[in-house]
Amino acid sequence: MYRPPEFLKAVQKELADWRMWSDRLVVLLFAGLAGLTVVVFTWLSEHALATFFVAYQKWFWWPLLWTPLLTMAIVFVTRRFAAGTAGSGIPQVMAALSVETPPLCRSLYVSLKLSLMKVALTASGLLAGLSLGREGPSVQIAAGVMHSARRWLSPNSPIKDSGLILAGGAAGIAAAFNTPLGGVMFAIEELSRRPEDRRSGLLMAAIILAGLMAVSAYGNKSHFGEIRVDQISFALLLPGMVVAVLSGIFGGMFARLLIYSLHNTSSHWVHAFRRSSPIWFAGGCGLLIAIIGLSTQGATFGSGYAHTRAMLENTDDVSSLYVLLKLVVTWLTTWAGVPAGIFAPALAIGAALGNDLAMLMQYPNAPTLIALGMAGFLAAVTQAPLTAFIIVMEMVTGHELVLSLMASALIASGISRLISQPLYAALTHSQLGRLPGKAPGQV
Known part of the structure; x- marks a missing residue:
């Protein structure tokens, strides 16, 4: 005969493992940090593009010199110091989640260093007036921040690297567009190939928390207006x-x-x-x-x-x-x-x-x-x-x-x-x- 669990025993069992709760707290803290990083990236990108247009309005010929020179500089720095930042950032996150990628090689695609370089180089691209978006880069940036949380988890934590990367990538979309629901769907449709990651309530909470960071900073508004x-x-x-x-x-x-x-x-x-x-x-x-x-x-x-x-x-x-x-x-x-x-x-x-x-x-x-x-x-x-x-x-x-x-x-x-x-x-x-x-x- 089925007996529902007693409330007090269920609560006691849930609170007994302090390591599990500390891991959850780490994940949520880094999710907030990932969202905040995307907010800073958004602010930097918007000011970079605004600076370009200020110079363009003063000297209409300026882009003929500035755009090719800065583009060359960006590609030089990218190839010399941060090859993993080239392109959108979404393929890098998908490569990091691939079964072909050994865990020790994931830093080729997502890391805190690559995230910081991605912020600087993508903003520089907008400073050059290039036709690019910051949403794809936000995926790699947030994934790199979340992946760095792994070192703060307990040694036997059930939270996997792939789950952190997945949550970070989806959090990047959620924070970039101010759309937490869009971030969750992006994780399910584009990034995740593991059913256990899709069902993780903790990782879904991390995605939503990162999106809420953007909503708190910019309000619940679309970049294009309503x-x-x-x-x-x-x-x-x-x-x-x-x-x-x-x-x-x-x-x-x-x-x-x-x-x-x-x-x-x-x-x-x-x-x-x-x-x-x-x-x-x-x-x-x-x-x-x-x-x-x-x-x-x-x-x-x-x-x-x-x-x-x-x-x-x-x-x-x-x-x-x-x-x-x-x-x-x-x-x-x-x-x-x-x-x-x-x-x-x-x-x-x-x-x-x-x-x-x-x-x-x-x-x-x-x-x-x-x-x-x-x-x-x-x-x-x-x-x-x-x-x-x-x-x-x-x-x-x-x-x-x-x-x-x-x-x-x-x-x-x-x-x-x-x-x-x-x-x-x-x-x-x-x-x-x-x-x-x-x-x-x-x-």
């Missing part, structure tokens, strides 16, 4: 479907272009030049980014937050070529080899795509198609539709658009899978090539 939509009707069906399909096509092509560029080992002179002279190649990419930025009156510089917000407020007058040009400068930024994320630029490209289609199809409520474009394009590039849907969903006031956002993300991601292999899985394979005894991959 997206207000009108009542949904059947009039949205055709425009919404067009946005989802085009987002999937362009997003899949963009992901395939990134994989091709970063993995290519052909003897073509461009790829050969990138391998033999990576610093000068980065300078050339920086110069092209500066030229495109000047041709758009600065619209393509930086992450794209400001122009996305302006589109939502109907105060943006960027050319219809913005989608193509922003895609090109984001590709060049990534190809240059600097530490750089693509989440924010992908959201900006998707928003511009939705805005262009709203004008072309004369749809009266442009913010609705902008939101669908953001969810669709991000889902197509990352092939993580649930994460993309939740991140954009938390920017929308009201629940009218929830199902439409989910449909846009799923359709775009499905189309993208027909065009390109998963972006982060391919880049993770390159990162695993950095393990001792393996052939290095192109990154």
Whole structure:
């Protein structure tokens, strides 16, 4: 006959092991520290980009010198002192969680040193005006902070390195977007391959705590402001479907272009030049980014937050070529080899795509198609539709658009899978090539 446990005995048993409680406290303290680190990183990145625009407004020609020179310096420091920081940061975290990576080699991908270098180098990229986001780097930064908690746990702690890295990576997304729910979904959909990690209440609490650090610092607000939509009707069906399909096509092509560029080992002179002279190649990419930025009156510089917000407020007058040009400068930024994320630029490209289609199809409520474009394009590039849907969903006031956002993300991601292999899985394979005894991959 079943007997429920007595309350006092259950409490006594739970409190008996002080080491377990000290381990829990360590994990939660480092989760708060990870969230705080991302908050500081956010502040530093925003001020770096603002400083770039102050100089650009004073001397319009300044980016032609500053952007390529600083890009070269960033790539030099990255390759010389912190090779593990190159690129987004998400493939590094996925490589650290891979079963192919021995525990002693995880520091190749996540560590406190790499986190600090990632903060400085990514902020420097925004200081150069490069088209990059800080959300992917936030994943690696927070994972490195959380991974360093391992040395403070008890020797026989049941909390594993993989669990700490998983919680840190997801906490980075939660803190970067002010979306704890998005961080949890990112952990489940993109990072975790171990069911026991997905079910860990302690690690979920750590993710949420890190996200709350960002909410406490910046308030419960989206970087793009709130997206207000009108009542949904059947009039949205055709425009919404067009946005989802085009987002999937362009997003899949963009992901395939990134994989091709970063993995290519052909003897073509461009790829050969990138391998033999990576610093000068980065300078050339920086110069092209500066030229495109000047041709758009600065619209393509930086992450794209400001122009996305302006589109939502109907105060943006960027050319219809913005989608193509922003895609090109984001590709060049990534190809240059600097530490750089693509989440924010992908959201900006998707928003511009939705805005262009709203004008072309004369749809009266442009913010609705902008939101669908953001969810669709991000889902197509990352092939993580649930994460993309939740991140954009938390920017929308009201629940009218929830199902439409989910449909846009799923359709775009499905189309993208027909065009390109998963972006982060391919880049993770390159990162695993950095393990001792393996052939290095192109990154």
